[in-house]
Structures are given as structure tokens and as C-alpha cells.
Amino acid sequence: MSLVIWAEGRMVGAGEAVMSAVDHGITVGDGVFETCTVFDGRVFALTRHLARLARSAAGLGLEAPDEGKVRDGVAAVLQEGVRADGPFDGRLRITVTAGVGPLGSGRVEGAQTVVVAAQESVMAPESRSVRSPWPRNERSAVAGLKTTSYAENVVALAHAKAQGADETILPNTVGELCEGTGSNVFVERDGELVTPRLDSGALAGITRELLIEWGTEAGLPVREARVSELPFAVLDEVGDGGTHLVLTSSGRNVQPVTWLDGVDVAVGEISREARALFETLCRERIDP
Structure with missing residues (x-):
């Protein structure tokens, strides 16, 4: 079309x-x-x-x-x-x-x-991501707002695509894990799926919100992070295979990251369950 x-x-x-x-x-x-x-x-x-x-x-x-x-x-x-x-x-x-x-x-x-x-359009089933060299300013006047002032995201995404990725994951100015240019991020480790707090500067994503709601309803261990729980350095653990990443957004639904900074990475079991749950419910509950 x-x-x-x-x-x-x-x-x-x-x-x-x-x-x-x-x-x-x-x-x-x-x-x-x-x-x-x-x-x-x-x-x-x-x-x-x-x-x-x-x-x-x-x-x-x-x-x-x-x-x-x-x-x-x-x-x-x-x-x-x-x-x-x-x-x-x-x-x-x-x-x-x-x-x-x-x-x-x-x-x-x-x-x-x-x-x-x-x-x-068609959603990709997985993401190839890189770490951003630029932070999100969690103290910005427009932090957490979805505005048309998007040049910062355009530059960061172009940097990611030049490396063969489709998204870049940003820290905030105090070294915490924040979000992607157009997505929220979840970290699977220690048997839980955890996403950064909104005071990190991350956008209050609709898919993020629904994954927490629907995951909790279905008994999945998914929640918002505690204070200081997710430093940006948590991404160092992903290459070891014990920690996994998921991106969420309206253009991705729940999308596991299978490649980070040029290295193939594993998809976690809870991440797979979360994706399957969302793919089912998003069509059954069209305006939740």
C-alpha cells in the first residue's frame, strides 16, 4: 500500500x-x-x-x-x-x-x-543493536515527551545503521541504561525481565507499559527497575550469554536483540515468552 x-x-x-x-x-x-x-x-x-x-x-x-x-x-x-x-x-x-x-x-x-x-509495513522479528556514543539527557526540558524535535535521534540512528544495526541503545548522563532512539529496552537477567525507570529519561512507551501489564497478568516476571539497578554497563554482560536484551515499541512490538556491537547474542527464554504473549494479545485486544 x-x-x-x-x-x-x-x-x-x-x-x-x-x-x-x-x-x-x-x-x-x-x-x-x-x-x-x-x-x-x-x-x-x-x-x-x-x-x-x-x-x-x-x-x-x-x-x-x-x-x-x-x-x-x-x-x-x-x-x-x-x-x-x-x-x-x-x-x-x-x-x-x-x-x-x-x-x-x-x-x-x-x-x-x-x-x-x-x-x-512489516515488523522484523529481531534487532541488531549497538551502544550509542551519545547520552540521553534525563534533565532536558523535553525528557519523556514525544516531540518532533528528533534530530538527536536521527543522528544516533544513522550512526547505528552505518555499523549494520537497526537501533542504538543510549545511556543517560549519569551512566544509567535509558532507551533506544525509538524504543524502550528490557534486560533479562536473574530470571526477570526489567526495564529502566522513567526518571532515567526514557519515554513512557505504550508497548513497554502493556508488556508490564500483560506480563504481570500472565505471571511473567516483568517489572520496572529499582533505583540504580540498571547501569549502562549491564550491556557488558550480554555477550556472556547470561543476560539478554529486548526492545519494545510500536514499530517492533517485543523484539529480542540477537546482535550487539557486532557480536551475535542469545535470546533469553523469558524474552521469547514475552514476545509470544504480546504477539497474541495485541491482536485480541486492539484498544486495551
Whole structure:
């Protein structure tokens, strides 16, 4: 399925200009977004994604996005995609910017710009990751927010891809394990699957949240880390085979890491169980 785009109430082509050249989302990255998974033409966990979209907007000092308008855009691109090729699996992105503004960082309150796009895609079953040479700033004004100011992640991911990886895992400024450029990370060791605390600077991922909820419900030993439990150096243990890694995100679901810094690494048993559980429940519970 080709890219399907809805912008400000109408369907548009991929090459069609739909935003002002001085939209603050373009000039200074003043906006928020969500990337959702589409299963059989339906958006997974849309309610949770819209709640996080509103939290990110509040964190930037933007007015709450018009949820009705966003849902109209989501419905439009799904309908267009299904009409073209039938029910599809893929990704859907919701972007909300501050709208037309000045050339500098100062903001003029006004109408927001809303764009929704969808495209068919296939998730990879595993990840090849590297350690990032750059940290995530857990004390940043936008830590934990999903904003369109993404250049830091673009540079870090390009560095990873140049080494043959598809993701890079970042520490924070105090040497704790944090997250990937577009994913959360879980560490399997000592019979548990543990993910960094949100005060590490990590994004409150929807898949992360659901894996903790569903894993706990199913009796899997999955939880958030205790204070100082996961230093970045825990990655040194992965090559020995006793510690394992999993990435989670809307573009990955629950994805074991099978290659780290150029070395093949093993997948843990709990990691396999967590992936299987999520793959089943995400289609049975489309809007948990």
C-alpha cells in the first residue's frame, strides 16, 4: 500500500505541500507525534496513544490536540488504505504542530496543524543493536515527551545503521541504561525481565507499559527497575550469554536483540515468552 496522508481535513498526495513554510513544526520542531501499529486495518492502542499525545502537548505548553479532529484523520487514512488494498498491517503516524509561527523559538498561539499518515509495513522479528556514543539527557526540558524535535535521534540512528544495526541503545548522563532512539529496552537477567525507570529519561512507551501489564497478568516476571539497578554497563554482560536484551515499541512490538556491537547474542527464554504473549494479545485486544 502506498503512503496515505490526511492533512487538515483532506486527503493529499505524498508530494503535495500541505503546511506553511513558517509552521513552527517545520521551523523549530515545535510539535508532538505518535506512531501507532495498524493490524488488519485497525489502529492498536489508539486511546493510549492519544492520551500520550495530549501529555506530550501539555509538556511543551501546547493546547490539547483536538481529539475529534485527530480521530477523523485516523478514520480517513484507514478507510483510504482499506479501499485501496483491503485490511493491512502497517504503521500510522499522527503529527500535531503549533501551527504558523515566527521564525524564532518564540511561539504565537494559534490554530494547530494536524497530519495523519499510514503505510503498510512489516515488523522484523529481531534487532541488531549497538551502544550509542551519545547520552540521553534525563534533565532536558523535553525528557519523556514525544516531540518532533528528533534530530538527536536521527543522528544516533544513522550512526547505528552505518555499523549494520537497526537501533542504538543510549545511556543517560549519569551512566544509567535509558532507551533506544525509538524504543524502550528490557534486560533479562536473574530470571526477570526489567526495564529502566522513567526518571532515567526514557519515554513512557505504550508497548513497554502493556508488556508490564500483560506480563504481570500472565505471571511473567516483568517489572520496572529499582533505583540504580540498571547501569549502562549491564550491556557488558550480554555477550556472556547470561543476560539478554529486548526492545519494545510500536514499530517492533517485543523484539529480542540477537546482535550487539557486532557480536551475535542469545535470546533469553523469558524474552521469547514475552514476545509470544504480546504477539497474541495485541491482536485480541486492539484498544486495551
